[in-house]
Amino acid sequence: MSENPLNVLAVAGSLHEKSLTRAVIHHVAARLQGEGCRVDILDLGRESPALYNPDTACDAPGFDALQRRVEAADALVLGTPDYHGGVSGALKNFLDHFWREFAGKLLVPVVASHEKGLTVMDQIRTLARQCYAWTLPYGVSFEPNADVKDGRIVSDTLDRRLEMMVRDVRVYGALLARQRRADLAGNDPGFLARLRK
Numbered sequence: 001m002s003e004n005p006l007n008v009l010a011v012a013g014s015l016h017e018k019s020l021t022r023a024v025i026h027h028v029a030a031r032l033q034g035e036g037c038r039v040d041i042l043d044l045g046r047e048s049p050a051l052y053n054p055d056t057a058c059d060a061p062g063f064d065a066l067q068r069r070v071e072a073a074d075a076l077v078l079g080t081p082d083y084h085g086g087v088s089g090a091l092k093n094f095l096d097h098f099w100r101e102f103a104g105k106l107l108v109p110v111v112a113s114h115e116k117g118l119t120v121m122d123q124i125r126t127l128a129r130q131c132y133a134w135t136l137p138y139g140v141s142f143e144p145n146a147d148v149k150d151g152r153i154v155s156d157t158l159d160r161r162l163e164m165m166v167r168d169v170r171v172y173g174a175l176l177a178r179q180r181r182a183d184l185a186g187n188d189p190g191f192l193a194r195l196r197k
């Protein structure tokens with residue numbers, strides 16, 4: 001692990017000043033770092049790309065730097081509030097900027113929801129499929145105020161679920177990252193062949 005640490009981009013997808021999603025993403029990031037991962041936190045409340053416009057996105061200030069951060073990631077933890085059963089506009093806007101950069105990588109939903117966030121996770125799965133990315137076979141949702149209060153995790157159930165998720169991101173993220181690198185460097189006709197440089 002220490003030879004080749006897993007690079008994780010942890011995205012906080014709420015603009016809310018006292019966002020519980022942000023608190024959980026910081027918690028997940030600290031745990032991943034504790035397990036030897038290299039974690040970059042993208043807080044969309046602090047640094048959000050402009051509303052995606054296919055005509056101008058690539059020339060927008062900050063786009064190249066953001067693209068490098070996404071490219072550097074082996075896995076992405078995507079934190080979002082449940083807004084009307086879907087991902088936040090901030091997260092969707094970030095995701096709209098990329099697809100090649102997600103291909104072959106692990107996407108992991110973390111959702112603030114009063115309703116388990118299943119429709120939000122389904123959206124992220126659909127999005128992953130469209131971008132040739134993988135997802136864990138589950139996501140983690142938490143109930144605002146019951147599981148996370150005043151920026152702190154207050155439920156043992158959520159704590160254990162996050163422990164499981166962090167372990168799975170580290171293990172499956174590393175497996176997928178190794179295979180992705182091999183496929184990009186090789187000549188096999190896998191789905192990543194079209195992304196070889």
Ligand SMILES: Cc1cc2nc3c(=O)[nH]c(=O)nc-3n(C[C@H](O)[C@H](O)[C@H](O)COP(=O)(O)O)c2cc1C
Pocket residue numbers: 014015016018019020021022080081082083084085086112113114115116144
């Ligand atoms: C516009 C809007 C729509 C929402 N829709 C839902 C919803 O459909 N289901 C749900 O469980 N919570 C919904 N919520 C509640 C948020 O998911 C919840 O407040 C969450 O904690 C917000 O995350 P944050 O603290 O990270 O900003 C909604 C909140 C807003 C502002």
